[in-house]
Amino acid sequence: MRGNSNLTFLLTVFVGLAGYLGYVVYNQQIPCITPITYSLVGIDEQFGLSEEKVRADIDEAAAVWNEALGREVLVKGEHPTLPVSFVYTSTQQTVDSIASIEEDIDQTKAELTRVANEYGALKKQYDALNSRGRATKEMYDQLTSLRDQYNNLRDQINADIARGSSLPQGEVEEGKYIRDADGTRIYIYAYQDKTELMRTLTHEFGHSLGLEHVENQNSIMYRSSSQSQSLTLSQEDKAELTRVCNEAKELPIAKVYLFAEPLFAQLEPFFDQLRALAK
Numbered sequence: 001m002r003g004n005s006n007l008t009f010l011l012t013v014f015v016g017l018a019g020y021l022g023y024v025v026y027n028q029q030i031p032c033i034t035p036i037t038y039s040l041v042g043i044d045e046q047f048g049l050s051e052e053k054v055r056a057d058i059d060e061a062a063a064v065w066n067e068a069l070g071r072e073v074l075v076k077g078e079h080p081t082l083p084v085s086f087v088y089t090s091t092q093q094t095v096d097s098i099a100s101i102e103e104d105i106d107q108t109k110a111e112l113t114r115v116a117n118e119y120g121a122l123k124k125q126y127d128a129l130n131s132r133g134r135a136t137k138e139m140y141d142q143l144t145s146l147r148d149q150y151n152n153l154r155d156q157i158n159a160d161i162a163r164g165s166s167l168p169q170g171e172v173e174e175g176k177y178i179r180d181a182d183g184t185r186i187y188i189y190a191y192q193d194k195t196e197l198m199r200t201l202t203h204e205f206g207h208s209l210g211l212e213h214v215e216n217q218n219s220i221m222y223r224s225s226s227q228s229q230s231l232t233l234s235q236e237d238k239a240e241l242t243r244v245c246n247e248a249k250e251l252p253i254a255k256v257y258l259f260a261e262p263l264f265a266q267l268e269p270f271f272d273q274l275r276a277l278a279k
Contacts, residue, residue: 029081029184031210032069032245037077038062038186038205044088057194058084061201064220065209068233068241074205082208084186084201105157112153119146174200177207184208195229202231210244211237 029036040055062074074082122143129135174196175188186204191197202220213223214236221237222228233241249255 030251031248032073032241033248035073035075036082036184036208037075037080038082038084038208039077039080041080041083041085043086046088047086049086054086057198058201061198061205064202064231064233065205065241068238069245073209082184082186084188086188089189108153108157112150112157115146115149115153119143119150122146175204177204179208195231198231199228206237206241209241210248211240214240 038058040051040058043049043051043054059076062076066072066074122139126135126139126143129139174190175186178185178187186201186208188197188200188204191200199220206221211221214221214234216222216234216236218228218230219234219236220231221240
């Protein structure tokens, strides 16, 4: 009886150690191999964004890399190891101010064009009548009013341009991927439109996979924001992904993970519970 008790105890210890070692391996961040759980954890209301749409954008950005890898490495989860936050800072305030000024200028230019066309048509009519001595003072006064409107609108455009020039200039940090002793996370600071937001999200997810910057300005992983509207991985992006993945697959721990991956799939709910308890 005592021998059976000792054997049971040893088996329990062995299973416990194996489970713990499996959990440790499972939670290693191995680029291109181990799953990275992400989720939106905060969004400043000053962005004026729909949380539902932002979550959809984040999923779409993650899908770019999952499709390139042919497997789901970036996985949406309730207990994310990679939380995503939208933090409203002076950077976005500047972007919003620029957008507002540009909208004001566009509207003023449209009104300026309307006034100029109206002035041109009336001036042609006035000159024709004036050559025959039939032009009226009312027409002259209307021309003067239109000319004053034109000059005021032009001054308004110049004032808006000067207002825009006074705003901070230089490169804007739209987002950032951070990995330190506190874990990993993505912060989104600023964007001008949907395309720029998608490029920033995809760029930061690329960093979470271990990718470095590349030189092609049209690439998702280019070092700074560009005018590119492409949401497709460039050849340089794909080459960098291949480099990172090939290096990762040669790691001993990666080989252990890939060998045990079918078992990890079965134990994933249990591992999720352990992660939740650890927080």
